[in-house]
Amino acid sequence: MNSLKCPNCNSEMKKVKEQDIIIDRCENCGGIFLDKGELNILATGMSGDIEFCSIDNDFHKDNFGIRKCPKCSDQKMRKINLLSYSNIIFDFCPKCEGFFLDEGELNAMNNELQEIYDSKFPEEYRGNIGKHLVRLDKIVDSNIFSFSSLRHPIANLKYSFFLRLSIYYDQSFDIGLRLYSDKWTGNFLKVIGMLNKQNIQTGIEEFDSIFIIQGREKEKVRNLFRSKKIQKELIDFISDKPQMLSIEGKLEINDKQIIFTEGPYSEEGSYDVENDHQKIVARLIKLASLFEESMKKITFE
Ligand SMILES: [Zn+2]
Ligand SMILES: [Zn+2]
Incomplete structure (x- = not known):
């Protein structure tokens, strides 16, 4: 299978093992592309469906422009907010339902989730x-x-x-x-x-x-x-x-x-x-x- 082009910097992405799954990571900028279902696997300590955040029709903006999905040619990705009280913005492909996370965003997400659990x-x-x-x-x-x-x-x-x-x-x-x-x-x-x-x-x-x-x-x-x-x-x-x-x-x-x-x-x-x-x-x-x-x-x- 051809390697994906990073939606952030256009470098070739590499298949790497993360926890139990193989994901696409860009060695140049550290971004990762996750197929549908993979974000849920990488979300630690969550009993629910973190990918549900993709059902978010509000307008969000981050420091990066609009990106195109590396899997679906020419499909624009949407900016979605992980949980509405966080400032973590992911790129989401409405077609294949994959996510692109910039470097550090996966950790930021897991830190947020940890906090939710700790603040019961x-x-x-x-x-x-x-x-x-x-x-x-x-x-x-x-x-x-x-x-x-x-x-x-x-x-x-x-x-x-x-x-x-x-x-x-x-x-x-x-x-x-x-x-x-x-x-x-x-x-x-x-x-x-x-x-x-x-x-x-x-x-x-x-x-x-x-x-x-x-x-x-x-x-x-x-x-x-x-x-x-x-x-x-x-x-x-x-x-x-x-x-x-x-x-x-x-x-x-x-x-x-x-x-x-x-x-x-x-x-x-x-x-x-x-x-x-x-x-x-x-x-x-x-x-x-x-x-x-x-x-x-x-x-x-
Ligand atoms: Zn990149
Ligand atoms: Zn896609």
Whole structure:
């Protein structure tokens, strides 16, 4: 195979081994070209899809001009921002979905990712309310972060965090349940292969238009949502655009817990679950109880 011409300096690029893969590196300027999927392999400590940053339609500029993809003749590459709070700009080919990284950019990326991992915030609250364990965490999650930041300009601030409120059931349902209130999130997770199951339709139009539902035991999952009370409570909850502070949150329901996530926020503060967020906590606890009831019915049917 012919060697690629460096999109930066036009020198011949060499095949070199980096971690477990062979990539193209320019010995003159130190730039590297990565085929689709290779950036994810070289991204250390990432559980999500770093290449997702390529879905970035904002205009970005770096110290280099517009480059052409070394693989696709005459195809112009786009400047894309690694994570919107970083100042790392990669060149991305929309045709073959390859990336060109200038010297040092791979290290810079991995340093950023390391920082995200290190800056995980501690638990803010943990307590039993009624018979339910309730937890509030401040999190900086790389998965949530990379896609939410595309839609929330505030995430440009480096120390943004999300509030995650979790209500645990007394025992796991064990039916592989996943519900998302945000179709975009659900579809995104599907794209990156975290959810490879088919969506389950409940047959209730309004419900199916708001929520993405998946599950290992489809019939049980369908039956779980047959409860009119659950349907109404879920639709009402989302329709009320719930929020603890000021950004509308998202709902995720699985076998073990109901999770309400909102953010990103940039200011530190303390959060009093039992007082300040009493209403939202009460509604989620009600939901958790309804799910537990419905689950019992299914089990005894
Ligand atoms: Zn070069
Ligand atoms: Zn290309």
